[in-house]
Amino acid sequence: MSLSELLYELSPVFMQNFFCSLEGAKIYRRRFGENFFAVFDEIKDRDRLPREEMEKLKTARMRTQLVAAYENSEYYKNLFDRHAFDPYKFEDFETLQSLPLLKKEALQENLLAFLNRHVSPASYITLHTSGTTGAGLVFPESKRCENEKWAVWWRYRTNLGISLDTWCANFGGKVIVPVKQSKPPYHRIIKPFRQVSFSMYHLGPDTVGEYVKVINRKRLHWIHGFPSTLSYLASLMQEKNLVFDHPIRWVTIGAESLLPHQKKIIREVFGTDPRQHYGLSEPVANISECEHGSLHVDEDFAHVEFLPLENESGRYQIVGSSFANDALLFLRYCTNDIVTLPDKPEQCPCGRIGRVVRDIEGRKYDYIVQKDGSKIMILGHIFRDMVNIREVQVKQEKSGFVTFFVVPSERYTEEDEALLRHEIEMRFRIDYAIEYVDKIEKTERGKLRLVISELA
Numbered sequence: 001m002s003l004s005e006l007l008y009e010l011s012p013v014f015m016q017n018f019f020c021s022l023e024g025a026k027i028y029r030r031r032f033g034e035n036f037f038a039v040f041d042e043i044k045d046r047d048r049l050p051r052e053e054m055e056k057l058k059t060a061r062m063r064t065q066l067v068a069a070y071e072n073s074e075y076y077k078n079l080f081d082r083h084a085f086d087p088y089k090f091e092d093f094e095t096l097q098s099l100p101l102l103k104k105e106a107l108q109e110n111l112l113a114f115l116n117r118h119v120s121p122a123s124y125i126t127l128h129t130s131g132t133t134g135a136g137l138v139f140p141e142s143k144r145c146e147n148e149k150w151a152v153w154w155r156y157r158t159n160l161g162i163s164l165d166t167w168c169a170n171f172g173g174k175v176i177v178p179v180k181q182s183k184p185p186y187h188r189i190i191k192p193f194r195q196v197s198f199s200m201y202h203l204g205p206d207t208v209g210e211y212v213k214v215i216n217r218k219r220l221h222w223i224h225g226f227p228s229t230l231s232y233l234a235s236l237m238q239e240k241n242l243v244f245d246h247p248i249r250w251v252t253i254g255a256e257s258l259l260p261h262q263k264k265i266i267r268e269v270f271g272t273d274p275r276q277h278y279g280l281s282e283p284v285a286n287i288s289e290c291e292h293g294s295l296h297v298d299e300d301f302a303h304v305e306f307l308p309l310e311n312e313s314g315r316y317q318i319v320g321s322s323f324a325n326d327a328l329l330f331l332r333y334c335t336n337d338i339v340t341l342p343d344k345p346e347q348c349p350c351g352r353i354g355r356v357v358r359d360i361e362g363r364k365y366d367y368i369v370q371k372d373g374s375k376i377m378i379l380g381h382i383f384r385d386m387v388n389i390r391e392v393q394v395k396q397e398k399s400g401f402v403t404f405f406v407v408p409s410e411r412y413t414e415e416d417e418a419l420l421r422h423e424i425e426m427r428f429r430i431d432y433a434i435e436y437v438d439k440i441e442k443t444e445r446g447k448l449r450l451v452i453s454e455l456a
């Protein structure tokens with residue numbers, strides 16, 4: 001545990017609220033500083049461009065990125081020369097098909113060769129990401145790109161009627177209330193973001209009443225979180241006959257795919273349909289639900305390809321190329337996330353030309369059962385700083401005990417194991433073992449399942 005984490009854990013609640021707001025203010029200034037509003041202004045109506053203008057914009061943005069990558073990155077210089085690909089004459093997205101797909105492992109192994117040598121460190125931030133496979137990646141993202149990513153996310157929210165001043169009941173994956181704490185409050189206040197941030201790690205049959213009480217007392221109209229957490233909250237409320245005493249106007253979800261039974265119980269208990277968007281740390285694709293309930297590709301943000309899965313009609317992998325990240329180009333980057341598409345392209349009554357996706361199967365996570373019998377989600381993001389882990393799988397055979405199967409890279413050391421143990425112990429009330437293996441069995445669809453539960 002770092003000194004600042006220890007300090008946080010030992011502080012009284014009001015000090016923790018203060019630290020949250022302080023840290024929040026720092027991130028807020030970076031994310032929503034002056035530049036954000038300029039970018040937001042520029043892009044807020046761009047999802048409504050007519051088809052031809054959109055194509056023009058996309059082509060110009062892609063060309064700029066390809067040229068910059070060719071001139072400033074060793075990997076792309078070699079790649080384009082080898083394929084006789086001329087970035088200066090780029091006109092047609094079809095021609096990208098002659099270039100290979102990019103996998104996260106290739107970036108992980110050889111990140112330096114991909115970087116734009118001439119971008120100054122002051123103009124980017126460092127991002128940490130994980131995915132369904134749990135393999136971590138650390139990469140630079142230009143500040144402009146961060147602004148644009150948040151602007152696209154906020155465009156989706158404002159299209160639904162949420163504004164930047166709306167207070168939010170947020171159920172995120174961050175450890176915001178120390179796991180050892182066993183009495184309320186189970187939330188902290190992050191003022192700059194207008195967020196009441198709830199701990200999903202403390203949610204259970206005995207504590208759910210506290211959560212509802214706080215949402216009622218603070219009259220929060222917007223609830224955001226992982227669908228598995230929100231549907232768990234809804235089912236606990238139903239079980240305990242708890243209700244909100246004011247209407248919930250928006251339920252937004254992210255990071256996981258929304259399953260039909262989750263949608264049903266959220267609608268029943270919260271009284272409103274959950275809205276979703278798909279985005280990831282790597283700025284290669286974004287999909288937003290519009291006010292008519294269609295999932296549209298944000299065509300202006302990145303070039304998104306849907307790669308058909310072998311022997312599976314209607315199911316596609318999302319592959320994306322970034323338009324906005326000057327520090328590092330992602331070109332035909334495999335997300336390993338899956339969508340289903342309608343049989344023929346659909347026109348949405350909202351008038352946006354962004355392609356419509358039927359369903360985002362994306363990332364499906366599962367629960368494990370802790371020592372006290374409470375259920376908790378395992379999320380890929382707990383492994384996000386573990387750049388030396390290739391793959392990981394979590395297996396539960398009995399309640400309260402979990403085995404982590406880890407495929408380490410050559411660079412994996414004892415320090416990585418210590419970090420892994422720290423991340424596990426900070427979040428979960430479980431006994432556990434770590435086992436190192438050469439590979440992890442994939443599902444018949446070739447995907448890696450993060451959690452295998454053999455509990456009834």
Ligand SMILES: [Zn+2]
Pocket residue numbers: 290291292293294296348349350351352
């Ligand atoms: Zn629409």
